Amino acid sequence: MALVCLAGLLGFDLLTSPNIRIGGLMVAVPALSATFLAPGEVLFVVLLTLLSVAVAAISNDTLGTEAFPVSFATVALISVASVVTASVRQRRERELAQSRWVATVMQDLLLRPLPRRLGPLSISSVYIAAEEEANIGGDVYAAAVTPGSVRVMVGDVQGKGLGAVEVVAYLLSAFRQAARNGTALAELPDFLDRSLRDELVDVQATSDDAPDSVSRRRALEGFVTAVIVEFREGEDVVRIANRGHPPPLLIRQDKVLPLDPMESALPLGLGDLGAGEHHVDTYELAVGDRLLLYTDGVIEARDATGRFYPLADRVARWTDRDSDEVLQAIQSDMLRHVGARPTDDVAMVAVQRMV
Incomplete structure (x- = not known):
């Protein structure tokens, strides 16, 4: 799903007029993927996102502008934060799974089936x-x-x-x-x-x-x-x-x-x-x-x-x-x-x- 969204945004950016720039929306893809993908998968999405941002900048003739390093750095920072978020989410999911397992064991020990x-x-x-x-x-x-x-x-x-x-x-x-x-x-x-x-x-x-x-x-x-x-x-x-x-x-x-x-x-x-x-x-x-x-x-x-x-x-x-x-x-x-x-x-x- 994340890759489909990323491909759709990049394709729209390449096929439309250079005056229409939606490369900045690509930063949302890693952020959204952090809610359901594993950290390694989010990192893969991040790399593709950074590549797509660069390709869109070349297509729009903005690669050599003064604004591009700032926008690219913004995307990179948000992408790194997305990987960290995915890591924290995954760790908490494991803790929750462990808590559920402990609760199940506790129930078996205390409330024995009649x-x-x-x-x-x-x-x-x-x-x-x-x-x-x-x-x-x-x-x-x-x-x-x-x-x-x-x-x-x-x-x-x-x-x-x-x-x-x-x-x-x-x-x-x-x-x-x-x-x-x-x-x-x-x-x-x-x-x-x-x-x-x-x-x-x-x-x-x-x-x-x-x-x-x-x-x-x-x-x-x-x-x-x-x-x-x-x-x-x-x-x-x-x-x-x-x-x-x-x-x-x-x-x-x-x-x-x-x-x-x-x-x-x-x-x-x-x-x-x-x-x-x-x-x-x-x-x-x-x-x-x-x-x-x-x-x-x-x-x-x-x-x-x-x-x-x-x-x-x-x-x-x-x-x-x-x-x-x-x-x-x-x-x-x-x-x-x-x-x-x-x-x-x-x-x-x-x-x-x-x-």
Whole structure:
């Protein structure tokens, strides 16, 4: 494309009257080529451009004028700058590619794909990062097997960026450790809360020169809303521990019911601000029933008029579909509702009891 433009400009200059001089436009060719060609290719275009400028000057009888060295030097300087620009662009493209690769590896390490089948449960999931170039954000999901039960967690970390991803790593590590230790569901939120606060305090203490009390206060500003559901073998119920998270939706035949917690609780990371044991809610869960766990990025998605996405109402339209189709329908419908990429991360997990 660059060579075609250069040839066209040179041909027009040679075929028209000497009074019409467009040789100066040739300087645009190296500048434009720097946006899409490699440095070596831009250098080749530069050499041809300088040659074309000289040929045009000969054709127009301007080669021996006092203005030609100035114009030629201008073209040469801009051409050199174009080569440098192409080099910088290529280096940044490589850095971006490396960052994407790191993000992909991080996603594989942190957000491990949930198994399609875990014990008596069928599991489907969807994750949408708010930032277009990111593979992972501040939302998190995980599943774990404990003696006699299966647990699924969905959480939402306060904030965005690498700091949120770091908190995600802490939370997932503590969740899996609790499963290995056999921590009871009633004790799990407090275990996660303590583990998360300890990690945040340690990180802040090593990165802040302020006194320990200040470091601790700053660290505790981070928190995570989370909901954990547990299914025990041989029981027809699901137990739910909710720490400030949107309530799961129970999909039973053609009905959609929000499972609001009986008692409110603080998000993880703020546990020392409130005392008392955490309440675990119990709900009937028959064979074929489904639970939809999600983050607030779904229900807080707004359209152009500011209306929130009506998740429960929309899900009621798709109760006859399987879990994968329901999640895909929600994703497509939510994106149409917003009219663009969501401004917050979105995570959804559908869990269905099969036996």
